Amino acid sequence: MVTAPPPLVETHRLGPHTSEWIVRATECPALAGHHIAHVGVAEARYPYAMVRTDLPGGYFLACYSGEGRILLDGRWRQCGAGQACLAPAHVLHAFHAVAGKPWGFAWVRYDERAGAGPLGAASAPVLAEFSPDPLRHAVLGLHAEMGGTAHPAALHHWAELLHGYVVRFAQPWHVEDRLSQLWDAVAARPGEEWSLGEMARLAHCSGEHLRRLCRKQLGRSPMQHVTYLRFRHAANLLTETDLKLEAIAAEIGYANAFVFSNSFKKWTGRRPSDFRSTGGKLDPVT
Numbered sequence: 001m002v003t004a005p006p007p008l009v010e011t012h013r014l015g016p017h018t019s020e021w022i023v024r025a026t027e028c029p030a031l032a033g034h035h036i037a038h039v040g041v042a043e044a045r046y047p048y049a050m051v052r053t054d055l056p057g058g059y060f061l062a063c064y065s066g067e068g069r070i071l072l073d074g075r076w077r078q079c080g081a082g083q084a085c086l087a088p089a090h091v092l093h094a095f096h097a098v099a100g101k102p103w104g105f106a107w108v109r110y111d112e113r114a115g116a117g118p119l120g121a122a123s124a125p126v127l128a129e130f131s132p133d134p135l136r137h138a139v140l141g142l143h144a145e146m147g148g149t150a151h152p153a154a155l156h157h158w159a160e161l162l163h164g165y166v167v168r169f170a171q172p173w174h175v176e177d178r179l180s181q182l183w184d185a186v187a188a189r190p191g192e193e194w195s196l197g198e199m200a201r202l203a204h205c206s207g208e209h210l211r212r213l214c215r216k217q218l219g220r221s222p223m224q225h226v227t228y229l230r231f232r233h234a235a236n237l238l239t240e241t242d243l244k245l246e247a248i249a250a251e252i253g254y255a256n257a258f259v260f261s262n263s264f265k266k267w268t269g270r271r272p273s274d275f276r277s278t279g280g281k282l283d284p285v286t
Helices: 133-146 150-168 177-188 196-203 206-217 222-242 245-250 258-267 272-277
Strands: 011-013 019-024 036-044 049-053 059-072 075-080 083-089 093-095 102-111 126-131
Touching: 019 133, 036 133, 036 150, 049 102, 059 133, 059 150, 075 083, 075 245, 083 150, 102 133, 102 150, 126 206, 133 150, 177 196, 177 222, 196 206, 222 245, 222 258, 222 272, 245 258, 245 272, 258 272
Parallel strands: none
Antiparallel strands: 011 049, 019 036, 036 102, 049 093, 059 075, 059 083, 059 093, 059 102, 083 126
16 A cells, blocks of 8 residues: 655644654753753554644654654655654654554654754764664653653753764764765855765765765765755855845856746745745744
C-alpha cells in the first residue's frame, strides 16, 4: 500500500494508535535554559502526520525503530532506525508515518532564539546516521523525573544531556576542519558559481571524496548543500533588509527573479513575497 503524503498545510494528526511522551519548557525551566521549547518520544502509527509551514525553531528528530517519511529540501525522504535529521527554523517542515510500519522517534524542538550558533552552522547536517538510544532514554528519563520528584538538579542534568546530543549531531566536522572552512566560505559568498571541482580544490580532496563525505555527514550532495546555504541567506535578506527580489536573487546567484521565486517556494514552502510579508514568521505553534 502506497501512503500519500499529507497536504502541506498546518497539521498535527496523531491518530488512534500513536502514543507520545512530551516535556515542555513551560513545565520544565531547565529546557528553557538551552532555548528548547519541548522534547518528546513518539510511537507513531499511520495516519500520524505533522506539518509546520513555518517552523518557529530548529527541530531535531532521531529515529530509533521502524521508519517514516520526512520532507527535507523540498523532497520526501525515508527516515529509518539509526538516522536523524535537523531542520532549521522558518522553513516548511513535515513528516508522517507509513501505513503498516510503526515509527519510533525522539525529538528536540528549539525556540526562535536558538537559530544561531552550532544549530545554525553552515555545516549542520540535514539527514545523517545517529545513535538514537541515548537521546530517547534521556527524554524518557526527563519525563519520568517530571512525573516524580522533579528535582531541579536532576532536571538540569537531563536538559544538558539532551542539548549535548543535538549539538554533537550538528557539529560533525570537528575532525574535518577543512570542510567546515569550505562551507563557511560558501556561506560567505553564496552568489558565486560554485562547482564541485572548485569546492573539492578548497577542501583539498577529490570531488568524489567530497561527495561521499557530504552524503554521509550532511545527507545532501555538495551542490544541494550550496543551494541550501543560498536560500538560507536569501531568507535572512528577506526578513532583515528592504532589498528588492531582483537584488536578492542576484545576491545568491540567480539572474532571473521568477526562477528564484519558484525555487525559494520549493525549498521553504512559501514565495519570497509571502515570506517577507510575515517577517519570515507565523504565529508560534507547539
